Amino acid sequence: MDLKIDITEGIGKSTVKLFGEIDAYTAPQLKEKLLPLTKIERNQVEVNLENVHYMDSTGLGVFISALKSTKENNSELRLVDLQDRVLRLFRITGLDEIITIDTAIRGGNN
Amino acid sequence: METLNTDISNYRNLLKHYIEIRDEQSLYGAEQLSKMFIKNNVPPEEIVNLHIQALEELYPDVPEYFRHSMNFLVEIMITYGIAYQENYSLREEQSQLKSEIAVAANMQETLLATTKPETEDLDIGVVSAPANQMSGDYYHFLEGKDNSIGIAIADVIGKGIPAALCMSMIKYSMDSLPEATMSPKTILKNLNRVVERNVDAGMFITMFYIQYLPAKNKIRYASAGHEPGFYYNAETKTFEEIKAKGLVLGVSPDADYREYERTINKGDMVVLLTDGVTECKQGDRFIETEEVLEVIEQYSDLPAQEMVNKVYKHFERMQNFQFRDDFTLLVFKKEV
Numbered sequence: 001m002d003l004k005i006d007i008t009e010g011i012g013k014s015t016v017k018l019f020g021e022i023d024a025y026t027a028p029q030l031k032e033k034l035l036p037l038t039k040i041e042r043n044q045v046e047v048n049l050e051n052v053h054y055m056d057s058t059g060l061g062v063f064i065s066a067l068k069s070t071k072e073n074n075s076e077l078r079l080v081d082l083q084d085r086v087l088r089l090f091r092i093t094g095l096d097e098i099i100t101i102d103t104a105i106r107g108g109n110n
Numbered sequence: 111m112e113t114l115n116t117d118i119s120n121y122r123n124l125l126k127h128y129i130e131i132r133d134e135q136s137l138y139g140a141e142q143l144s145k146m147f148i149k150n151n152v153p154p155e156e157i158v159n160l161h162i163q164a165l166e167e168l169y170p171d172v173p174e175y176f177r178h179s180m181n182f183l184v185e186i187m188i189t190y191g192i193a194y195q196e197n198y199s200l201r202e203e204q205s206q207l208k209s210e211i212a213v214a215a216n217m218q219e220t221l222l223a224t225t226k227p228e229t230e231d232l233d234i235g236v237v238s239a240p241a242n243q244m245s246g247d248y249y250h251f252l253e254g255k256d257n258s259i260g261i262a263i264a265d266v267i268g269k270g271i272p273a274a275l276c277m278s279m280i281k282y283s284m285d286s287l288p289e290a291t292m293s294p295k296t297i298l299k300n301l302n303r304v305v306e307r308n309v310d311a312g313m314f315i316t317m318f319y320i321q322y323l324p325a326k327n328k329i330r331y332a333s334a335g336h337e338p339g340f341y342y343n344a345e346t347k348t349f350e351e352i353k354a355k356g357l358v359l360g361v362s363p364d365a366d367y368r369e370y371e372r373t374i375n376k377g378d379m380v381v382l383l384t385d386g387v388t389e390c391k392q393g394d395r396f397i398e399t400e401e402v403l404e405v406i407e408q409y410s411d412l413p414a415q416e417m418v419n420k421v422y423k424h425f426e427r428m429q430n431f432q433f434r435d436d437f438t439l440l441v442f443k444k445e446v
Contacts, residue, residue, distance in 0.1 A: 061267050062312060093357070094335045094355060
């Protein structure tokens with residue numbers, strides 16, 4: 001299974017849309033694309049996970065690295081539109097309390 | 111030199127035969143010869159040289175330009191020869207690495223070995239199987255002077271050798287903790303500091319630590335982002351999730367862990383697992399937690415070790431004997 005990574009860069013803001021699976025095979029690609037964005041001073045990085053239906057713990061590792069990098073570079077990381085299975089992983093690991101996760105926009109209306 | 115001489119005459123005869131008759135048999139001979147060259151690690155430029163020599167012996171009047179062209183070919187083959195040599199030594203190195211990893215995997219087993227506590231109180235069963243050679247899953251037992259029993263189950267994120275090395279670190283820090291600090295939340299807090307200081311940014315560990323207190327008929331537990339366990343109530347014959355919230359080890363240096371406590375009755379059972387169990391797949395479909403519990407319940411009358419073995423076999427069959435992740439299942443039943 002593949003992971004497709006779409007990046008839109010604006011002024012002070014980057015949006016990353018992911019499609020597919022994040023696992024041991026695709027996590028390195030994600031890390032390579034995501035980490036540089038968090039290294040831009042004051043950059044707001046938004047990762048859209050609407051189309052990620054599977055993620056394993058290696059994926060969590062990438063987001064932890066990204067979070068640590070935002071702390072060093074005064075940038076921000078925000079995850080949006082997580083599917084339930086993926087969100088569960090963040091909840092179990094307690095990472096939902098240290099990473100900003102926006103779940104409210106699911107479906108668009110509420 | 112002896113072999114080279116036989117090589118030359120062999121090659122010459124074969125070449126002559128081919129030029130004169132061009133039959134299948136000489137092609138077969140060529141294939142055999144080629145295999146022998148590979149086996150004896152003969153570089154490609156040597157083979158071209160052999161060809162020139164054989165040709166000159168067979169046809170002394172080979173045209174000058176042809177002779178030059180063959181020498182040109184020898185030059186071309188030299189770089190190929192070097193690449194071939196590199197490839198050869200890489201293969202050698204690879205097989206050496208493979209056997210070193212096998213030794214390391216063995217050592218890991220010895221280093222991380224833990225003994226099931228001998229107790230009348232609990233019947234403990236555990237099965238742990240790596241997806242690859244080295245496991246990132248781990249379980250450990252600690253026994254207190256007050257007869258309390260500590261059980262840790264952990265999963266290192268990041269696989270293979272780094273994960274395995276990390277496990278040894280966890281084990282030794284756990285063994286060196288003074289007994290007074292054996293409460294689940296203190297253990298996790300201490301380990302978190304060790305991991306945070308010593309591993310790299312993308313790596314972390316999840317752990318569930320549970321302590322059985324025989325004098326009080328209670329269990330105390332805390333979780334560092336680990337997959338929730340299950341509590342089986344023998345009286346109502348139902349499972350419930352053991353909820354415990356806490357951050358994974360190694361992410362934030364000042365994480366605190368909440369400790370939970372509950373009474374455990376005779377016949378009740380606690381199930382701890384890693385996500386290799388809950389992330390089992392049948393075809394493209396993930397197994398739901400309820401199905402895992404159903405399988406466990408199906409075998410719940412068996413002694414704990416037999417039970418976990420049966421459950422493991424069940425999922426092994428379901429996944430065609432190929433786990434995507436390390437698989438660890440630990441169960442204990444209160445006997446008295």
